[in-house]
Amino acid sequence: MNERKSAKSGSKMQLYDATPKHAALNRQIQDRIGQQLRAMYNDVVAQGIPDRFSELLKKLDEQVEDKNQAPQAEEER
Amino acid sequence: MANTRGSKDSERSVRDGILATLPSLRAFAISLSGNVDRADDLVQETLLRALANIDSFEPGTNLPAWLFTILRNLFRSEYRKRRREVEDNDGRFAETLKTHPEQNSRIEFEEFQQALAKLPADQREALILVGASGFSYEETAEICGCAVGTVKSRVNRARVKLAELLSIEGIDDFGPDQASRAVVAGSGR
Numbered sequence: 521m522n523e524r525k526s527a528k529s530g531s532k533m534q535l536y537d538a539t540p541k542h543a544a545l546n547r548q549i550q551d552r553i554g555q556q557l558r559a560m561y562n563d564v565v566a567q568g569i570p571d572r573f574s575e576l577l578k579k580l581d582e583q584v585e586d587k588n589q590a591p592q593a594e595e596e597r
Numbered sequence: 598m599a600n601t602r603g604s605k606d607s608e609r610s611v612r613d614g615i616l617a618t619l620p621s622l623r624a625f626a627i628s629l630s631g632n633v634d635r636a637d638d639l640v641q642e643t644l645l646r647a648l649a650n651i652d653s654f655e656p657g658t659n660l661p662a663w664l665f666t667i668l669r670n671l672f673r674s675e676y677r678k679r680r681r682e683v684e685d686n687d688g689r690f691a692e693t694l695k696t697h698p699e700q701n702s703r704i705e706f707e708e709f710q711q712a713l714a715k716l717p718a719d720q721r722e723a724l725i726l727v728g729a730s731g732f733s734y735e736e737t738a739e740i741c742g743c744a745v746g747t748v749k750s751r752v753n754r755a756r757v758k759l760a761e762l763l764s765i766e767g768i769d770d771f772g773p774d775q776a777s778r779a780v781v782a783g784s785g786r
Contacts, residue, residue: 546760549760550756550760553709553756553759553760553763554728556705556706556709557628557709557713557724557725557728557729558728558729559706560628560706560709560710560729561624561625561628561725561729561730562624562729564620564623564624564627564628565620565621565623565624566620567620567623568620569616569619569620569623570637572637572641573619573640573641573644576641576644576645577616577644580648
C-alpha cells in the first residue's frame with residue numbers, strides 16, 4: 521500500500537517516464553547510476569582496512585587481556 | 598539462556614563480526630562524506646563505540662545494521678554541527694580509487710561522486726544503503742530511524758536527482774563515447 525502511494529506521488533518526479541521509449545531510457549540511466557554507485561563502493565571495500573585500525577585493535581586487545589586478568593565481578597546464571 | 602561462559606564466546610563472535618563489517622562500513626563512511634580522512638575518523642569512532650557497548654548488542658540480531666546505525670548517527674550529528682561549513686569533499690576519494698573499465702573514466706567517476714555529494718544527506722544515505730551496502734528497505738528504515746515508505750521515496754528522489762545533476766539527456770551521453778571524449782578533453786589539464 522505504501523508502494524502504491526509512493527508510486528502515485530512519485531509520478532511527478534519521474535522525468536523520463538512519459539513514453540515507453542523514455543521509460544526504457546530511464547531504466548538504462550538508473551542501471552548506470554546503480555553500477556557507478558556499486559563500483560565506487562566496492563572499490564573501497566576491496567581496499568580492506570587501513571593500518572590505523574589494525575593497530576587500534578591490537579591496542580584494544582591488549583587492554584582486554586589486562587582487564588580479563590582482573591577477577592570478574594559479573595556473576596550470572 | 599545467557600551464562601558467563603556463553604557471553605564471553607558471543608562477545609568474541611560479535612567482535613569478529615565487527616571486524617568483518619569494517620570494510621563495508623568504511624565504504625559507507627567514504628561515500629557519505631566524500632572525504633577519506635573524515636570517513637576514517639568516523640569509522641574509528643564507530644568502532645570504539647561499538648566495542649565499548651558490545652554488551653548492548655543482542656546476539657542474533659543484525660550486526661551490520663547496528664554498526665551502520667552508530668556510524669550514521671555520528672555522521673548526522675557531526676553534519677549538523679558542520680552545516681554552515683562549505684562542502685569539504687577533499688577530492689582525495691577519487692584519487693584513491695582504481696579506474697575500473699566499467700567506470701569508463703576517472704572524470705566520469707569524479708562527476709558521479711560530486712553529484713552524490715550534492716544530494717541532501719537523507720537521500721544520499723538511503724541511496725547508498727539500499728543501492729550499494731545491500732540493505733533491504735526495512736533495514737535501511739531501521740538504520741535511518743524512519744518509515745519504510747520514507748526510505749523508498751528518498752531513494753527514488755536521490756536517483757532522479759542524480760540523473761538530473763549528471764545532466765543525462767540520453768544514455769549515449771553517459772556511455773563510453775562520452776567517457777572517452779571526457780578523457781580527451783581532460784587530458785590537457
